[in-house]
Amino acid sequence: MNKRHFKKSIIPLLGLCATLSFSACTEWTDVDNKVVEYPAITEQNPELYAQYLTKLKEYKESEHKAMYVWFDNSIKDATHRSHHINNVPDSVDVVVLNSPDSLISRELEEMQELRDDKGTKIVYSISLESIKADHNALIEETEEAKDLAIEEATKKAEADLNAAKEAGNENAKLEDFLNLEEIEKDFIIPEFEDFLTEALQDQIKIANKYNYDGIIVGYVGKGTLHMFPDEKKKYTETENLFLGLINSWIERNPEKMVIFEGKPQNLINKDILQISKHIIISTHTASNSANITFEVGTAIAEGIPVDRFIVTAQVPSLDPNKEEAGKWANGTLAIPSTATWATGKFTYTIAGMGILDVNTDYFTQPSIYTLTREAINTLNPSLK
Structure with missing residues (x-):
């Protein structure tokens, strides 16, 4: 046709x-x-x-220009239409689930309905930075727990020491009642490489477990130009480990969609970009169109395809304490403004946009999902 x-x-x-x-x-x-x-x-x-x-x-x-939406599916006991995955606008191309694991039967049924009836793809994100954050949180929690255990053990040891001395054992010492090495054995933190491998294996399994249509590979990284040799070597090893496990899954699942999100310019090995359906550049914190242009412009480097960029915007918050969310510095709403920007003429291709916190847009007046529908119509005016 x-x-x-x-x-x-x-x-x-x-x-x-x-x-x-x-x-x-x-x-x-x-x-x-x-x-x-x-x-x-x-x-x-x-x-x-x-x-x-x-x-x-x-x-x-x-x-056409694609529309991605990030959907908060953390509420399992759905009491409102905004909690239902299959209630997003029909013309949405890809739904990204924020809580991809522990899906219930209702969610699986709604995902299948979107996929079969409307051709909508359902994906989730596997992010190196998120795994790093989880490892850092584990370190902090473990250190706090260890400090508390040592404090409690020390108090008990001091009490035991005093009791021993009162019983006439003048030669008793604190270390006779306190074994720090034994305590520390209970609070061993895995090295990041081991933590990354286990976390990745667990997260990758989710794709086939719930029959997702694909994954988003999240990678921000940092520039390597001014890194010391040892730092760059460590950085390269981490990237190779992360992408190696991802690529292994991709090879075993060629029918699944792959999308990249982050800063492609910071990748040492950019091969994954060639097989990525889109490259998502996070622009949801932009305060004006110049910010978006800058973020996309800095993402362009040798080895990066320029025909598949996706930019993002956020739905305004319902929280009165977060009035700046989803708005540009001049007060205009970020979603329609970003959609308009995305229809411009560039030396690269804006293949679509993504909307964060899409559930909140259900309540936007005058209709449900008003901003999402407006953005879709702006990106693809033939649908009006």
């Missing part, structure tokens, strides 16, 4: 089904909190809806 014919065929269906879907939720609540039942869209016109789903999946396979 050529692109012009495809647009003409899907636009009426998208428009009509969107109209139906807003009036076809199974439950709506009026001002008196009375639940009113409406027939689902599949009951109103199942034939039309089937055509719509077919065109929707064709659209996602066609050339």
Whole structure:
């Protein structure tokens, strides 16, 4: 199907089904909190809806700017539509689950529905920086626990020492009652390389366990230009270990999608970028368009494909204490502003954008997922 014919065929269906879907939720609540039942869209016109789903999946396979959304699925006892994965806008291409493990049957069913009916991909992130943060947290927790154990053991040893001396043992010493080496054996912290290997193996298993469509490989790293030789050697070994385990999984699962997120310019071995569907540049903290341009510009280096960049923005927070979240310095909302920026002309290709905290956008007025839908329409105006 050529692109012009495809647009003409899907636009009426998208428009009509969107109209139906807003009036076809199974439950709506009026001002008196009375639940009113409406027939689902599949009951109103199942034939039309089937055509719509077919065109929707064709659209996602066609050339367009992709939409990624990060979904908080930490709430398992869903009490609101914003908790349901399958309630994100139909035109979303990829859903990233923030809590990828310990999925319940409801989540698995909703994931399968999105995948089968709407052609939506479900992925999760494996981040080197997150694993480092977990290791640092383990070190801190272990050190605190060890200090507490030593403190308690020392108090007991001192009490035992005093008791021994009162019993007439004047030659007794504290070390007779306190064995620090024995205590420290209970608080051994694994080396980062061992911790990384175990954490990676556990996280990679999740992809096949829950039949994810792929993974996001998160890697920020740092510049190596001014590193001392020993520092660069250690840095290279860590990268090789991380990417080696990832690449081993990729080779065994060629059907799975791979996406890179972070700072590609800091990779020593950039081969993984060639097989990555997209390269996500985190711009959700940008305060203006110049910040986004800078972040993408600095990500361009030798060996980095420039035809697949994704930029990100954040939904404004519902917390009144976080009024700056999701906004640029001039007060404009980051999502529509980023989407507009992404439609510009560059020497590189902006292949789409990603939205963080998408669940919060469910509550954006005047409709559900207002900012996400607006961004999709801006990126792909043929859908309007």
